[in-house]
Amino acid sequence: MAEPRLAVDVGGGLTLRNPVIAAAGTFGYGIEFAGVMDLTAIGAIVVKGLSLEPHRGHPPPRILETAAGMLNAIGLQNVGVRAFIDEKLPQLREIGTPIVANCWGHAPEEFAEVAARLADADGLAAIEVNVSCPNKREWGRIIATDLDLTRQVVGAVRTRCRLPLWVKLSPNVTDIAAFARVVEEEGADAVSLVNTFVGLAVDLDTRRPVLTNVTGGLSGPAIKPIALRMVYEVARAVRIPVIGMGGIGDATDALEFLLVGARAVQVGTASFIDPRATERIAAGIATGLSRRGCTDVNQWIGTLQAPSRR
Numbered sequence: 001m002a003e004p005r006l007a008v009d010v011g012g013g014l015t016l017r018n019p020v021i022a023a024a025g026t027f028g029y030g031i032e033f034a035g036v037m038d039l040t041a042i043g044a045i046v047v048k049g050l051s052l053e054p055h056r057g058h059p060p061p062r063i064l065e066t067a068a069g070m071l072n073a074i075g076l077q078n079v080g081v082r083a084f085i086d087e088k089l090p091q092l093r094e095i096g097t098p099i100v101a102n103c104w105g106h107a108p109e110e111f112a113e114v115a116a117r118l119a120d121a122d123g124l125a126a127i128e129v130n131v132s133c134p135n136k137r138e139w140g141r142i143i144a145t146d147l148d149l150t151r152q153v154v155g156a157v158r159t160r161c162r163l164p165l166w167v168k169l170s171p172n173v174t175d176i177a178a179f180a181r182v183v184e185e186e187g188a189d190a191v192s193l194v195n196t197f198v199g200l201a202v203d204l205d206t207r208r209p210v211l212t213n214v215t216g217g218l219s220g221p222a223i224k225p226i227a228l229r230m231v232y233e234v235a236r237a238v239r240i241p242v243i244g245m246g247g248i249g250d251a252t253d254a255l256e257f258l259l260v261g262a263r264a265v266q267v268g269t270a271s272f273i274d275p276r277a278t279e280r281i282a283a284g285i286a287t288g289l290s291r292r293g294c295t296d297v298n299q300w301i302g303t304l305q306a307p308s309r310r
C-alpha cells in the first residue's frame with residue numbers, strides 16, 4: 001500500500017508536510033538537533049519562547065524528573081528577539097521545515113511588539129504566543145487563566161502580526177473551551193494546547209521546595225489523559241485548527257490526539273528521553289494509518305465516535 005498522505009492545513013494558509021511539531025522549550029532553537037535527526041522529517045519546529053530582551057530564567061534547581069514526567073521552572077530563558085533574528089534565524093531558514101517562533105511579553109503591548117518584530121523578520125512560518133507559562137510571577141497569574149487578559153493580549157498581537165497566529169492555552173483552568181473561544185474571536189488562526197500543569201516537589205531533609213521557583217510545570221506521560229480530554233473539548237468548541245500536546249511519547253499517543261480532533265500535535269518532554277522522538281512519531285503515524293486502511297491523515301482527524309454528552 002502507498003504511504004498515506006500526511007499533509008495538514010493548520011490555518012492561516014499554512015500547510016505542514018506532516019502533523020508532528022517539536023514543542024517550544026523542549027527543542028532548543030532547533031539547530032541543536034540538526035546532527036541528531038532529520039529535521040525535514042517533521043512538520044514544523046517551534047523554538048524556545050522569545051522575549052523583547054534576553055532573559056536568564058530562574059536559577060537552578062529548575063528541572064526535576066517525576067514518576068511519569070518532569071517538573072520544570074526554567075522561567076523562559078532565551079537570547080531575546082534581536083539575537084534570535086540575527087544569529088539563529090539565518091541557520092533555521094536553511095533547514096526547509098516551517099519554523100514557528102514561540103514568544104511572550106510582560107504586557108499586551110509588549111507581546112504585540114515581540115510578535116511584530118518576529119513576524120517582520122524573514123523566514124518564520126507562524127507565531128505562537130505563550131500566554132500559559134506557569135512560572136512567570138511577573139505576570140501576577142497565568143495570563144491564560146484570565147479571560148479578559150487573554151483577550152487583550154491576543155487582540156493586541158493580532159493587530160500587529162501578519163503571520164499565522166497560534167495561541168497556546170493553559171490547562172490550569174476549569175473550562176479551557178471558553179479560552180479557546182476567546183482566542184478564536186480575537187482572530188487567532190489556531191489554538192495550541194496544553195502547556196504544563198502547576199505542580200510542586202518538596203525535599204524532606206531540607207524541608208524546602210525542590211525548585212527555586214517553588215512550583216513548576218508538570219509535563220510528560222502523567223498529563224496525557226487530561227490533555228487529551230482538553231483537546232477533545234476544544235476541538236468541539238472552535239472552528240480554527242487545534243494543535244494538541246501533552247505527554248505524547250509515541251505514534252499511538254499522537255494518533256489519539258488526532259482522532260479526538262487535533263489537526264497537528266506537538267511533542268515536548270519525549271525529546272528529552274529520545275532526541276529523535278519527533279521523527280519516530282511522524283514515521284509511526286504513517287504506519288499506524290496504513291495499518292488501519294487510511295490513505296490520508298485528514299480522513300482520521302476528528303473522527304472519534306463518541307456519544308453526544310448533551
Ligand SMILES: Cc1cc2nc3c(=O)[nH]c(=O)nc-3n(C[C@H](O)[C@H](O)[C@H](O)COP(=O)(O)O)c2cc1C
Nearest residue numbers: 023024025049072130194195219220246247268269
Ligand atoms: C523544559 C520545558 C520548557 C518549556 N518551555 C516552553 C516555552 O518556552 N514556551 C511554551 O509555550 N511552552 C514551553 N513548554 C511547554 C511545552 O511546550 C509543552 O506544552 C508541555 O511540556 C506539554 O507537552 P509534553 O508533555 O509533550 O512535554 C516547556 C516545557 C518544558 C518541559
